[in-house]
Amino acid sequence: MESLDENTLKKLEILAVDIRKHIVEMLYKAKSGHPGGSLSAVDALVTLYYTIMKQNPKKPDDPNRDRFILSKGHAAPALYSVLAEQGYFSKKELNRLRRVNCMLQGHPVCLYIPGIEASTGSLGHGLSFANGVALAGRLDKKTYHVYVMLGDGETDEGQVWEAAAAASHYRLGNVIAMIDRNFLQIDGNTEDVLQLENVADRWKAFGWHVLEIDGHDITEIYDAFHEAKAITNKPSMIVLNTVKGKGVSYMENNVDFHGVPPNEMEYNLAMEELDLMKEKLGASA
Numbered sequence: 001m002e003s004l005d006e007n008t009l010k011k012l013e014i015l016a017v018d019i020r021k022h023i024v025e026m027l028y029k030a031k032s033g034h035p036g037g038s039l040s041a042v043d044a045l046v047t048l049y050y051t052i053m054k055q056n057p058k059k060p061d062d063p064n065r066d067r068f069i070l071s072k073g074h075a076a077p078a079l080y081s082v083l084a085e086q087g088y089f090s091k092k093e094l095n096r097l098r099r100v101n102c103m104l105q106g107h108p109v110c111l112y113i114p115g116i117e118a119s120t121g122s123l124g125h126g127l128s129f130a131n132g133v134a135l136a137g138r139l140d141k142k143t144y145h146v147y148v149m150l151g152d153g154e155t156d157e158g159q160v161w162e163a164a165a166a167a168s169h170y171r172l173g174n175v176i177a178m179i180d181r182n183f184l185q186i187d188g189n190t191e192d193v194l195q196l197e198n199v200a201d202r203w204k205a206f207g208w209h210v211l212e213i214d215g216h217d218i219t220e221i222y223d224a225f226h227e228a229k230a231i232t233n234k235p236s237m238i239v240l241n242t243v244k245g246k247g248v249s250y251m252e253n254n255v256d257f258h259g260v261p262p263n264e265m266e267y268n269l270a271m272e273e274l275d276l277m278k279e280k281l282g283a284s285a
Contacts, residue, residue: 001226004051004219012218014283015085016046017274020247022081022094024270027261030098033106036257037151038078040182040215040242045082047221048147052229057087060114066144067117067133071126072151072180073107074259079116080104088115124157126150127177131163134172145229149178153185156194161206168207173232176225177208180215182244184255203237215240249273 004012019042027033049055053066070079077097084091089103096102103113107121118129130148137144154160167175179199187193196202200212209231213220221240228236244258245251248270251262262270278284 001223004222008051009218010281012046012050014278014281015050016042016218017247017278017281017283019046019078019081019085021271021274022084022091023077024248024262024267024274026077026081026094026097028264028267029095031261032098033077033261034074034259035077035248035251035261036184036244036254036259037072037180037182038075039246039248039251040244041072041075041078041149041180042246043216043218043242044149044178044180044221044238044240045078047218048225049082049086051222052225053147054144055086055115057083057115060088063140064142064144067130067146069118069126069130069133069146069148070108070120071130071148072123072154073120073126075149075151075180076104076106076108076121079108080113083113083115086115089113123151123154124159127160127163127167130175130177131167131170131172134167134175135170137174138172143174145174145176147176147178149180151185152179152181152183152190152196152199153193155179155196155199156185164203164206164208167235171233172235175235176228176238177235178238178240180242181239182242184244184253184258186255186258188255200237200239203239207234209234209236210239211236212239212241215242216246247274247277 097104108116110116130146134146203210211224251257
């Protein structure tokens with residue numbers, strides 16, 4: 001495995017800031033949406049799409065492509081922003097989020113959004129869907145991987161654990177899952193709503209190869225994906241320790257911004273902070 005060189009790392013870090021700016025602007029203009037869990041997912045998605053996945057925006061239906069399924073569908077603004085930056089559709093569409101008769105709805109819809117593999121939003125279904133896609137790949141003798149991101153609060157759903165057992169039983173080494181472990185869900189702290197305790201140990205007990213990393217460290221994320229890809233006899237779970245609302249000071253670790261967009265003052269403050277972050281990385285705002 002080649003290590004991530006400093007030049008590529010810097011480009012990815014700058015891109016992650018641009019993605020966060022897209023998210024804040026989209027939700028401000030839509031006056032609706034989920035900023036917290038979108039912002040916490042950015043670094044993993046940027047690393048996945050720009051350094052790991054086999055995918056081509058010009059051939060979104062390539063049968064040999066890797067697949068990504070956003071099980072925590074409310075974080076769609078993060079995925080939409082990455083897809084737009086990749087060229088799956090025009091970045092102009094981002095500012096039409098959640099409008100009637102527009103392409104980008106509040107949760108991913110696979111029927112008419114290029115690059116979306118599954119319609120998600122009703123939590124708990126994504127991993128089961130990923131298992132099915134992975135099994136189909138095995139039957140078709142394809143070598144693609146299926147990546148899926150879950151929220152930590154989402155794992156309160158019983159279907160997640162049925163899917164976890166099934167993936168282990170069928171030795172789905174082509175399934176690589178992530179948990180956005182930001183410790184907050186719509187009703188508060190995950191440990192107050194339904195205690196998850198040691199997430200890594202739970203998935204190990206279900207027979208998964210488990211890695212636990214800093215979900216905002218792009219180098220750690222890159223290395224974890226490569227390690228997971230090398231495991232072929234069991235599914236892999238990457239526990240991403242993240243901060244909900246990452247990158248916007250007043251949103252960080254603030255459950256109030258689970259599903260509330262910024263107002264005008266908050267929007268301006270967020271954009272100022274993100275522009276300053278870009279300047280510190282050596283890029284123009």
